[in-house]
Amino acid sequence: MATDPDINDLKAFVAVAEAGGFTAAADRLGVAKSRVSQKVSRLEASLGVSLFSRTTRRINTTPEGEFVYGRCGPLLSELTEVLEEVGQAKTGLRGPLRLSVPMELAVQSLAPLVRRFMIVYPGVQLELRSSDHIIDPVQEGIDLSFRLGWLKESRQKAVKLRDFEQVVVASPDYLARAGMPQTPVDLANHDWIALSLLPAPLTWSFVHQDGREERVQVRGQCKTDATTLLRALLREGMGISVLHELYAAPDLSAGALVRLLPEWHLPRVGLYAVYPPGRFVSPRARALVEFCRSELAGF
Structure with a gap:
């Protein structure tokens, strides 16, 4: 007999759909790949449909998977955001924060900013990924990207921190x-x-x-x-x-x-903080953006 869908299984499904694979989703969730696969299989059994079409080379959402993701993904993001904000308002800002930063920007300017941010928010666990090349923030599980230059139109939300000559x-x-x-x-x-x-x-x-x-x-x-x-x-x-x-x-x-x-x-070129697409924005990412905006105001 089919059981009611579990919200944790739904989280695993959404992570796979956004990351484009089970391995990337497991890295994003911080669990074993087999655990993610088990959760998705359990959700499929509960719903009685296949959510992904699997081949040896890639994984794609089925029409049913697209429907579930389109309806549940935004709701789950909003629920996660609410719970994080409520919890951190009580206990203080804490948890992981994964950043993508160009190498030169990280060395020249962001390192001292991050050091001061971590003093203010010691409960944040920071991971910096440095590269001059643009990466897929969803697939890589990036909470916030810093970019210096000009931004093209995209699904990503950007905040200009300041201009440079x-x-x-x-x-x-x-x-x-x-x-x-x-x-x-x-x-x-x-x-x-x-x-x-x-x-x-x-x-x-x-x-x-x-x-x-x-x-x-x-x-x-x-x-x-x-x-x-x-x-x-x-x-x-x-x-x-x-x-x-x-x-x-x-x-x-x-x-x-x-x-x-x-x-x-x-x-002139702009220094931007870029959020990944989707409705959910980590409170830690928002806090870092506001911290950097304040620190750079007097540059």
Whole structure:
């Protein structure tokens, strides 16, 4: 005889549907893969339907699974949020918080912010995943992502923490060898280090402080997909490139890099905190966003 569905089995099903597999769901829930499989099988038996179609390579929700997820997923997220908020209002902020942060941002700025946050909220267990590449926050079980640049339209909810300027930089050694560019057009005759993460890493639009505009196409003798390596190549005198002021500040202060064309400006970029899609937002993630917004206000 079929039993009534168990809410814990429903949680396991939703985790598999969102993570795209049993292994990823098990990592997200912090339990064994066999336990997740057992819970989903028990839910399927209770409902009398198959919720997933399984192959050797991938797993997909069945039409019945899509229906259950579409109706129950938002309700379960809202219930989880309510219970977390009630519980943590009584006991204080605690529990896991998984972040995705670009490597350079983590090293340069987020590390001291996180240290101060953990002093205020010692009950939070933090996991940092650093990468310059965009990952799937749902599949990876990410509670909050930090991104520096421009965001495309997506299902994800983003909070802008602040704006930063982009600056053109090079090392003193490179400038002694190749000369100092006087206008953006001069950059076309210099060696350029391209950051391949950008949609158009060799095309730049400048605006002078008097309102004049210039658009330049540079030539990328060298390219990299990591901002940390880009800074290292710049310090080694490989050429000229653009850094966010947040990343460039230490090298500019130390004299390892020199800012070029200070009277010309590039579009400003934003520092964003990005929540994963879905209605549920971890109270810990919200607390960190507000903490960072307050800390960065005086930068």
